[in-house]
Amino acid sequence: MDRSSLQSSCGRDATLAVDNGGFAGGINWLEMGAGARYGFAALSIDTGHISTATQLEWALGRPESRTDWGWRAVNGEGRVDSTGNNSTNQSVIEHSYFSGCSTGRGQGLKEAQISSGSFDGVLMGAPAWYTSRLNNWATKVAQWNWPADRPGHIPWTALRTLAREVSRRAEDSTRATPQSESVCLTEAQIGTLRRAYADYVSESTGELIQPGPLLGSEWTIHAVLNYSDASPYTIGYERYFLLDDPEFGVSDFNDSVVELSARSDPGGATADDYGAVA
Template identity: 30%
Template sequence: MKICYILAIVLPCFAENWCPGHAPTSTSRCSNSTLSHALPQGAFIETTKEIRNGECFGEDTYSNIFYAVLNDTNVCRNAQDSGSCNYAVHLPPSCALIVNMGTYRFGIIMPTTWSGSLLTVGSYSYGGGINWKDMWTGPKYYKLATISTDTGHNSTQPDMAWARGNKQAQKDWGYRSIDGSTKAGKALLVAYYGQNSLKHAYYSGCSTGGRQGLKQLEVDQTLFDGLLIGAPAWNQTHMLPWITRLATINPPGQASSIFNSGSDITVIPSRIRDACDGLDGVRDSIVSRPDLCNITSVARNNLTCGAPGVPSTGCLSSAQADTLIRLYQNYTISNSTGRYQAFTPPEPGSEADYSVYLSPGSTIAPDGFDWQWEIDFLDYPRGYNFSDDIVTDAAKADPGSATARPRNTDWNAFNARGGKLIMYQGLADGLIPAKSTNSYYEQMSIAASGATDSFSRYYQVPGMHHCFASDKDSTKYFAPWMFGGMGQQTYATIAQTESILGKGDADMLTALMNWVEGKSAPASIRATTWIGTTTTIYRQRPVCPYPQRAEIIDPSNIDSATSWVCR
């Protein structure tokens, strides 16, 4: 098992003139004396700074902040720190604050030229620290005041000691920090801009950030008008034990059946991709129809040594093929009434994410983030032996009340006030399986009595990994995956990102804002990938609202979005 370090730069959006700006009457309003009265009792402003055009803002390098991992002197160009940094960069003239709410903190950037709306950005995994480097595109390209919280702690991802025996810290991470930071942020906007009303409040997050947004909808349907949710880790109590269970499929000491070397694992993604690529009728190095990919057949006929046409090197033993097949089986456990499905498997085509939870001949590593969660959130002893009882214990405890429950959310109330929700999910995501997000959407539909079309859209993205990127060769990503989702600009250049930002048919956040503000509901969204670091487009394709899929209508040019239609 390996630790999954999920890094990101905020969702990209470029819309310099998308609506009129609102400026404070004086930059002197960016002061503690002017703004502190807007905060709830016990909260206080730690830092206030007026930002000049092009400057950065954030916190210095810390070894215990999950987000302080970026080494790029261009990104940190105005910071004295030329190495790792945790900054919002390339900012327009703004007022930036760090606010201490007692048990958690948040940062807020209020641009001088303001659209009148707010964006709250989510976090990643269990790491702490304000997510400054996901905040800058909100003020720069949308003219949105932008907020992010540290969720109540500073830590790297595998360090969850802050949660052990601390139920209040778990709740801050689970939901309270997003709720409280956004409410306090709204009050600061009124104090700073001198206006009595906020136009709209938006949210964007992927992975844990996706979970945070969905949990907030359960807690309060009025805080956000529009939410963009990617690959949500919504089912905490079942997902984490599932990840640990996957590692137990590949234990040491069973040499005939486990993956003993990196080559055993690295050969698998390309073989499965080659076998299942053309099931949608197009050979493009993308598994667009994983539902048609028979993993048992592929393991036996395309990967097992001795099968017709399988090379004698870079193949799996029959026992190893059995192990591979088990990775794609439903995780079922027993209860008093029989067996039930505890969690869903990943889709064929997601094999590049094996490194998240599976190492050659691994034991259950004590530094895996799933293992740490079970120790620090469930108070399990170090060295415990995994069993299915963990699922039962986790479901009873629901540490931090972090699990987002679609059947407990008042979707009718959200719909009645004009709220909008867009969800997206990579079909090649091996960390948050697409079937998990499907399950949330289906339960939401039941809870909303089938009225989801009036307030929500769900997009499945063929070939996309967890939140961003796809399988690739030395010059390009195969699957179009860039559409303005949280963290996607991590894998794109500034020029590439700015070619997408703010274009409603290519940017999901712009599409969401347009929908909230009275325009039509989004149809397909055009996803993009490029040749290397250039702005030369390699491939574009429509991402379709579920349950539609993109189908080819012009096989002569499979790389053009116009050659595809949603059906």
């Protein structure tokens, strides 16, 4: 359901549609408030469900709900945004814009590809647009790092030391390659890091699935390395979006999961029609 906040005294005849991050469902009142502060009539959607960003159980066995989240809810928001009237003075909306975060920005990019007239401008930063590959890559990284008793396991506390060392070497204009004597990692742990930094390439086809993270990402790489099993964003995607199997675990993951994801793209969330926005 779409709801509009009161337009501020700036009186612009423009709307700003906002969205949620992760797999969250609910009205994003905070971002709506920011839009109203700058004079926009702000809109938000719940993407068809109510949940936190890391709760995906709502998608189990519900393909239509996945589609709502993947693109259909934002498509409806775009139609309201571009054709609706200003609730305070009944003037016709002249311009409409979209702003989102993470998967929200991915959904905004998807909307720009399937319906370019929905918004006059789309603000996207770090959009999680390659849903069928990004989520599976993060599960693969978790598979390299878990369980915790494996020799190459890297605890999240070690990443802070690594991040400081990479930053120091970058400042010294030297190559920031982690070394065991400087960051106190074992050879097995360094091997895990090298795999995590490297591109994820399919063992069966040789196809590039996902480029690895860049040096300098160590401050946030715990998001894929250091959940106690795997990131709920990613293992949840496989359990509740792709396979309809709540018992699916990290150890069950292999390249066939990626291939299935690419074929089916549950929810139609992947925004890879580059020519549509060229």
